[in-house]
Amino acid sequence: MLASAVVEARVIPNGVDLSIFHPNDRQAVRVVLGIPQDAKVLLFAANSIRSNTWKDCQTMRAAIAQVAERLPEQNMFFIAFGEDAPAERIGQAEVRFIPYQRDPKALACYYQAADVYVHPARVDTFPNTVLEVLACGTPVVATAVGGITEQVKSLKLGTRSIEYPVYSSKEATGMLVLPRDVEAMAEAIVTLLRNEVLRKRLGENAAQDARQRFDLEREADDYLNWYEQVAGRRAPLIDKHLRRY
DSSP states (O other): OOGGSSOOOOOOOBEEEEETOOOOHHHHHHHTTTTTTSSSSEEEEOOTTTTTTEEEEEEEEHHHHHHHOOOOTOEEEEETTTTTOEEEEETTTEEEEOOOOSHHHHHHHHHOOOSSEOOOSOOOOOHHHHHHHHHTTTTTEEEEOTHHHHOOOOOTTTTOOOOOOOEEEOOOOOOEOOTTOHHHHHHHHHHHHHHHHHHHHHHHHHHHHHHHHHHHHHHHHHHHHHHHHHHHHHHHHHHHHHOOO
């Protein structure tokens, strides 16, 4: 509705505090959190994970079950951050629920401890959780909905037909799949868990891309620069208008 009246537009992505969300020594963080060093750790963060319709816990559970079945020899550890509930198991995977915490540094520790972040949303906007985990240097497996396709630079998954840009391993920061596609999500997770070199490369790409595109200070500077440009262009017009009176 507004397009015809837009004089100028630009995209300024949201940013996160990189002094908090940044890569860290994964082994050291796991010691602090009591997470086994030999485990492959998957993480998902959302409010009311099990009952949140939009975050699609059902697809997540089904995908984790397939991952555990395909990697039976692997110690799997799944952290569901954002709800207080008893621990449980999905196949061979241990599931630990962590209640929401207000301290962003505590959340950053879990991001830094994970091998892969999983985000199986049915719909979403431009979730801060994805930006935060990318900034911590952890690759993301997510659904291609909303602004997530702008956040995650996806490595192509097999020969699947997709409608979003794909990148090489030199640039990719994760893998995107279609919503409710359990098999694709499980395949993407297994691909990253089995290939440590690829997983590490995508994590490094993620941290670098976050520094370039999702820095909170960069966001503030971009807004201020744009406001200054707009004000600078409008000032002569305002002066001319005032002189008429």
